[in-house]
Amino acid sequence: MIEGSPVPHEPPIYRRIADRLRQAILSGELRDGDRLPGENALMSEYGIARATARQALAVLINEGVAVPKRGSGVYVRQFRPIRRHGSRRLAREQWGAGRAIWDSDVSGRPYTVDELLIAREPVAEDVGRVLDCDEVWVRRRRYSVDGRPVQLAASHFPAALVEGTPVTTPDTGAGGVYARLRDLGHAPVHFTEEVRARMPAPEEAARLRLPAGTPVIEVCRTAFAAGGAAVELNKMIMDAASYVLQYDFDA
């Protein structure tokens, strides 16, 4: 344990190189799709070993701002991350006024639902524990922003609750599924989000077109109606390089 007096804190050389390259990306000097300096260029510029040059590039690859292409080098993979506001975006004012929740995420950037599959299914065990039912209606979507798939989402509803309503159809109407749950007398009043991170399953990596080594963030959100009944469980799988999740709360 070291403590107390000032300690100069100099990061290792590969970190400082990564910092400079990152700065070049953030400042716009290097842009999306540009090739980063290769290992040989870094070795001669900084007088470092190949392993050190590789480490510097690995930092940026790990952070998701660069991507290696086999036999060709490392390229900028710039993508302004989507800032997803946990509490603010779900505020009653948001969906209560007929707006889509997603709108608040992309700050004007166009997004598309490019896959939509709606089905009635037997409930999976983990979902059944939360929703307390045997059958569910599931809305599976893939969302893309700027032409890039960023999120897979699967909203589950107790089948008996939403049978025959617009929740089971492609167009759920103004305010979306939460406004429809409100129409049914089951307006969500409370949300719980559980957040994990892990490596993607192969089909998740394929559907999100993830470069190797990119983790996903998994968010399971449960919506509760007054009285405490869970009325929706939404499993979301997000490209970790595309998202910053923000949560605000008071002390």
Place this chain on the structure above:
Amino acid sequence: MIEGSPVPHEPPIYRRIADRLRQAILSGELRDGDRLPGENALMSEYGIARATARQALAVLINEGVAVPKRGSGVYVRQFRPIRRHGSRRLAREQWGAGRAIWDSDVSGRPYTVDELLIAREPVAEDVGRVLDCDEVWVRRRRYSVDGRPVQLAASHFPAALVEGTPVTTPDTGAGGVYARLRDLGHAPVHFTEEVRARMPAPEEAARLRLPAGTPVIEVCRTAFAAGGAAVELNKMIMDAASYVLQYDFDA
């Protein structure tokens, strides 16, 4: 787009095998450190190809509940994840009464701070943008639970704000740094948490003893005093396999 009528939803065989093995782990039939059935055993039991057996095991490895040991097989890496409550754990009642925030995370499991480094430093650019100062006091800790490192944390405070106070010493006293900020007239009233996931930097992987292929969750928490001044920025790096982050909020 497929929609409307019931669609039977049968996951692929490797998923179903992974589900069974996971169930055996969760039920306690297979325990921490036990060897999972190998590729050969799965091939003969289920009549599947080696690639399929490998995929099934990869699912569990990716989820962090199993870990491969070179030349020896795949073993259960069970660890009851730490449920970290975002809003509840930071409630004023918690630290206001002299309790440590961390206590609410581990539900009685022993945790230790096994690294503590306290230093006064020039502020890094990203932290300086938030804390609006040139020098910071930083408290760097490593936390372990059940003998396993799970989190690296670096709390930054504007140097001028905390100079000469217990915030700059190992023992911060009852209620910790937030109670001391309160004593100074800068009690936190609002928190923002930004959550990302990425692969670890090499030194993070080493300090957290992460198996290859395990991502980290990065949480940057900013504490704001009344009036809106940022009084602390805490950068936390967590073993993604060890954590579930939970956030609760009302509609």
